[in-house]
Amino acid sequence: MANAEPATKKQKIETEETLLEEIDTTQNEIDALNEQASEEILKIEQKYNKLRKPFYDKRAAIIEKVDKFWLTTFINHPRISSILQDQEEDCLHYMTKLHVEDFDDVKTGYRISFHFKENPYFENEVLTKEFHLAAENMSDNFTQTSTATQIKWKDGKDLLKELQSKPTNKKRDADHKSFFDWFLDTHDPSTDDIAETLKDDIFPNPLQYFLVPDIGVYNDEDDSA
Amino acid sequence: MANAEPATKKQKIETEETLLEEIDTTQNEIDALNEQASEEILKIEQKYNKLRKPFYDKRAAIIEKVDKFWLTTFINHPRISSILQDQEEDCLHYMTKLHVEDFDDVKTGYRISFHFKENPYFENEVLTKEFHLAAENMSDNFTQTSTATQIKWKDGKDLLKELQSKPTNKKRDADHKSFFDWFLDTHDPSTDDIAETLKDDIFPNPLQYFLVPDIGVYNDEDDSA
Numbered sequence: 193m194a195n196a197e198p199a200t201k202k203q204k205i206e207t208e209e210t211l212l213e214e215i216d217t218t219q220n221e222i223d224a225l226n227e228q229a230s231e232e233i234l235k236i237e238q239k240y241n242k243l244r245k246p247f248y249d250k251r252a253a254i255i256e257k258v259d260k261f262w263l264t265t266f267i268n269h270p271r272i273s274s275i276l277q278d279q280e281e282d283c284l285h286y287m288t289k290l291h292v293e294d295f296d297d298v299k300t301g302y303r304i305s306f307h308f309k310e311n312p313y314f315e316n317e318v319l320t321k322e323f324h325l326a327a328e329n330m331s332d333n334f335t336q337t338s339t340a341t342q343i344k345w346k347d348g349k350d351l352l353k354e355l356q357s358k359p360t361n362k363k364r365d366a367d368h369k370s371f372f373d374w375f376l377d378t379h380d381p382s383t384d385d386i387a388e389t390l391k392d393d394i395f396p397n398p399l400q401y402f403l404v405p406d407i408g409v410y411n412d413e414d415d416s417a
Numbered sequence: 418m419a420n421a422e423p424a425t426k427k428q429k430i431e432t433e434e435t436l437l438e439e440i441d442t443t444q445n446e447i448d449a450l451n452e453q454a455s456e457e458i459l460k461i462e463q464k465y466n467k468l469r470k471p472f473y474d475k476r477a478a479i480i481e482k483v484d485k486f487w488l489t490t491f492i493n494h495p496r497i498s499s500i501l502q503d504q505e506e507d508c509l510h511y512m513t514k515l516h517v518e519d520f521d522d523v524k525t526g527y528r529i530s531f532h533f534k535e536n537p538y539f540e541n542e543v544l545t546k547e548f549h550l551a552a553e554n555m556s557d558n559f560t561q562t563s564t565a566t567q568i569k570w571k572d573g574k575d576l577l578k579e580l581q582s583k584p585t586n587k588k589r590d591a592d593h594k595s596f597f598d599w600f601l602d603t604h605d606p607s608t609d610d611i612a613e614t615l616k617d618d619i620f621p622n623p624l625q626y627f628l629v630p631d632i633g634v635y636n637d638e639d640d641s642a
């Protein structure tokens with residue numbers, strides 16, 4: 193028995209080791225299938241990004257002709273309106289286009305662009321915020337970084353300075369003090385619910401928010417008044 | 418001027434109405450593309466669920482031969498171990514198989530099955546928890562409901578009664594007091610991070626947790642000791 197026990201123990205260990213190697217082999221086959229599935233899904237997303245593009249362009253061209261479309265849409269959206277300051281609402285009168293697009297490979301990030309016509313607040317025609325996903329290591333851990341266009345404020349028109357000099361002007365409670373405070377904040381983009389709202393809720397269908405809460409001006413009563 | 422103004426106003430309203438109708442038309446085309454994209458992605462998920470199945474079955478058959486595979490995996494997983502009670506760990510010695518599968522149409526939910534061999538705690542061979550997604554209305558709002566197999570505890574072996582009679586036995590802080598408390602809790606499944614951990618983290622690759630923190634028994638030192 194004294195001789196048999198170590199042999200049995202060793203045998204048991206070798207058996208378990210063999211089993212774990214077999215599990216690992218099967219796991220590698222599962223991982224390879226997951227990889228293939230991800231690639232196929234990615235190709236579909238890329239295909240539909242291309243197919244959607246002309247319709248987004250067409251929609252953008254019509255939206256540009258609608259007075260205060262983006263201002264109204266932002267004001268009507270509960271999450272965005274929660275960070276909009278009075279002066280920012282005035283500034284957003286001049287916003288003509290919102291565009292959100294994945295980077296070409298879809299996986300590594302996306303950009304949100306805000307287009308403005310000539311306005312009293314800043315020189316930029318486009319303000320762009322980009323979100324970059326970077327694989328941190330071999331497993332699926334990602335870090336997210338973001339960048340934002342530097343805003344060329346016109347003299348005395350820096351809305352963030354306004355905000356800092358009037359702390360009591362903050363009218364609602366939110367993680368971000370204001371729209372431009374959000375825009376310029378590139379710290380910890382992994383928990384950016386404003387960016388997610390713009391990307392996954394507003395850009396896919398802004399009209400639903402533009403039309404809420406009321407489209408009263410289009411009814412017959414208004415015409416006959 | 419008094420006559421012209423209403424006409425201009427009406428013209429402006431009609432123009433905007435026309436524009437909004439055009440936006441709506443374009444939006445419907447975008448929505449249709451989104452629908453198509455979802456369907457294509459769903460088909461890929463269904464295809465790969467089928468392709469993965471034989472490998473998951475093969476993996477399960479090998480795992481059954483490894484002593485305390487699931488107990489060890491659960492103990493090594495930080496989130497699952499946070500709700501495991503001492504007596505539950507004893508009970509999980511008898512767990513032989515974990516299986517997670519989408520319902521056939523993928524979209525409407527999934528089930529998590531825990532298989533047990535003959536054990537001192539309950540009569541059931543399989544405990545299954547199902548999560549059902551139901552579309553609440555025409556837009557994409559869903560409600561989730563869950564169901565759990567009724568556990569046929571053996572006499573004096575109800576681990577939840579044990580837990581209730583010994584409130585000081587709760588060894589760690591968590592939303593759920595214990596593993597079986599989680600299993601039997603079908604209230605508000607929409608925020609069930611234990612289910613998500615089992616589905617998206619452990620089942621896709623349990624070996625990584627089984628092997629952590631130590632695979633010391635397989636090194637040469639143990640053999641020569």
Ligand SMILES: [Ca+2]
Pocket residue numbers: 407408409410411
């Ligand atoms: Ca109306």
Ligand SMILES: [Ca+2]
Pocket residue numbers: 632633634635636
């Ligand atoms: Ca070792």
Ligand SMILES: [Mg+2]
Pocket residue numbers: 251252253255288289290291
């Ligand atoms: Mg647009």
Ligand SMILES: [Mg+2]
Pocket residue numbers: 476477478480513514515516
């Ligand atoms: Mg298994």
